[in-house]
Amino acid sequence: MGLVVQKYGGSSVADAEGIKRVAKRIVEAKKNGNQVVVVVSAMGDTTDELIDLAEQVSPMPAGREFDMLLTAGERISMALLAMAIKNLGHEAQSFTGSQAGVITDSVHNKARIIDVTPGRIRDSIDNGNIAIVAGFQGVSADKKDITTLGRGGSDTTAVALAAALDAEVCEIYTDVDGVFTADPRVVKKARKIDWIAFEDMLELAASGSKVLLHRCVEYARRYNIPIHVRSSFSGLKGTWVSSEPIEQGDKKVEQAIISGVAHDTSEAKITVVGVPDKPGEAASIFRTIADAQINIDMVVQNVSAAATGLTDISFTLPKTEGRKAIDALEANRSGIGFDSLRYDDQIGKISLVGAGMKTNPGVTAAFFEALSDAGVNIELISTSEIRISVVTRADDVNEAVRAVHTAFGLDSDSDEAVVYGGTGR
Numbered sequence: 001m002g003l004v005v006q007k008y009g010g011s012s013v014a015d016a017e018g019i020k021r022v023a024k025r026i027v028e029a030k031k032n033g034n035q036v037v038v039v040v041s042a043m044g045d046t047t048d049e050l051i052d053l054a055e056q057v058s059p060m061p062a063g064r065e066f067d068m069l070l071t072a073g074e075r076i077s078m079a080l081l082a083m084a085i086k087n088l089g090h091e092a093q094s095f096t097g098s099q100a101g102v103i104t105d106s107v108h109n110k111a112r113i114i115d116v117t118p119g120r121i122r123d124s125i126d127n128g129n130i131a132i133v134a135g136f137q138g139v140s141a142d143k144k145d146i147t148t149l150g151r152g153g154s155d156t157t158a159v160a161l162a163a164a165l166d167a168e169v170c171e172i173y174t175d176v177d178g179v180f181t182a183d184p185r186v187v188k189k190a191r192k193i194d195w196i197a198f199e200d201m202l203e204l205a206a207s208g209s210k211v212l213l214h215r216c217v218e219y220a221r222r223y224n225i226p227i228h229v230r231s232s233f234s235g236l237k238g239t240w241v242s243s244e245p246i247e248q249g250d251k252k253v254e255q256a257i258i259s260g261v262a263h264d265t266s267e268a269k270i271t272v273v274g275v276p277d278k279p280g281e282a283a284s285i286f287r288t289i290a291d292a293q294i295n296i297d298m299v300v301q302n303v304s305a306a307a308t309g310l311t312d313i314s315f316t317l318p319k320t321e322g323r324k325a326i327d328a329l330e331a332n333r334s335g336i337g338f339d340s341l342r343y344d345d346q347i348g349k350i351s352l353v354g355a356g357m358k359t360n361p362g363v364t365a366a367f368f369e370a371l372s373d374a375g376v377n378i379e380l381i382s383t384s385e386i387r388i389s390v391v392t393r394a395d396d397v398n399e400a401v402r403a404v405h406t407a408f409g410l411d412s413d414s415d416e417a418v419v420y421g422g423t424g425r
């Protein structure tokens with residue numbers, strides 16, 4: 001008998017009808033002879049609504065209470081889903097993250113899983129139940145406080161449980177048919193990918209693709225858990241994310257040269273103006289940012305003007321960390337020694353990802369030509385072995401994504417990119 005972990009996102013369980021539809025799918029998997037563990041997100045936009053509510057009560061809610069509040073969303077969906085399954089004549093039990101043995105560090109709002117001890121889940125399924133686990137939450141090892149894993153964290157819960165229970169596969173059910181060559185909300189002609197390697201998926205996730213979370217893919221790669229991303233609204237096969245290509249019929253799916261185009265409008269750019277061009281300057285800027293617990297993305301240093309001996313350093317970071325970064329740099333202005341700070345949150349990032357970049361000359365040139373033909377101006381550039389990213393004006397992003405998608409021959413002949421649900425909020 002196989003063990004499958006299935007994860008259902010908020011748009012799949014947005015209302016009572018959705019919960020009943022998902023319950024039927026889960027029961028099917030059980031009837032097919034599997035042990036089934038389900039991880040569920042909060043219904044629809046519940047998490048956003050809880051955040052709005054918290055902000056009305058307090059502009060800076062304490063992390064501990066904020067997490068306590070947000071985890072309520074998943075408690076609602078897990079209990080309702082268990083009820084719906086029982087109504088179909090099957091046994092189901094729901095568990096909070098803490099009860100399921102999801103142990104985390106104590107960084108509220110973005111806790112990391114440090115251990116999973118799923119004894120109660122194992123007992124529950126061995127006794128013939130379908131186990132339903134609240135996603136996106138755990139309990140801190142030291143203080144025993146309830147924590148959350150950061151937005152979209154249910155995917156990580158699912159993969160972590162799949163690893164701890166030695167599951168055959170982790171199925172992530174969402175509101176699109178799989179991983180596409182671009183966001184189907186932006187590119188109507190995006191194509192569904194049959195198989196993608198962990199490495200390419202990691203780059204796409206890091207570059208703003210929202211279908212899977214970076215941390216979830218990282219976890220899956222570390223424990224070599226194949227992920228099957230598919231829709232809970234259609235019966236179609238989705239996208240396999242794994243280390244080795246899947247077999248399809250008698251042929252193996254080939255690795256694509258270009259896996260896809262990702263975009264991200266959640267970042268801002270800070271320019272530190274008038275920095276002395278001498279050793280230690282970049283170190284003290286980024287030490288200041290690191291001490292504020294802020295993750296940065298791209299970094300660019302301008303050539304210094306010979307006359308002044310001063311240079312500018314720009315970097316990108318999540319918009320949500322903008323205020324904190326500016327405050328931290330201002331507080332350390334005399335220590336670092338700079339003239340002024342510029343903050344720009346009207347930027348967007350477009351990234352082209354593909355393992356084939358390593359061996360195919362001309363990818364970079366074709367990428368820049370596509371952007372130039374679309375009249376898009378480039379502000380920053382960064383690359384990895386299998387990715388090229390540029391920063392542009394936020395207004396140009398959608399146009400740029402479509403232009404690059406077409407230029408690399410990724411457009412499909414049919415409009416197969418269906419978005420079944422979700423408000424995209």
Ligand code: ASP
Pocket residue numbers: 009010041042047048073135136150151152153154155
């Ligand atoms: N409900 C949480 C969120 O919206 C976690 C998740 O859906 O994965 O971020």
Ligand code: MG
Pocket residue numbers: 009010041152
């Ligand atoms: Mg999600």
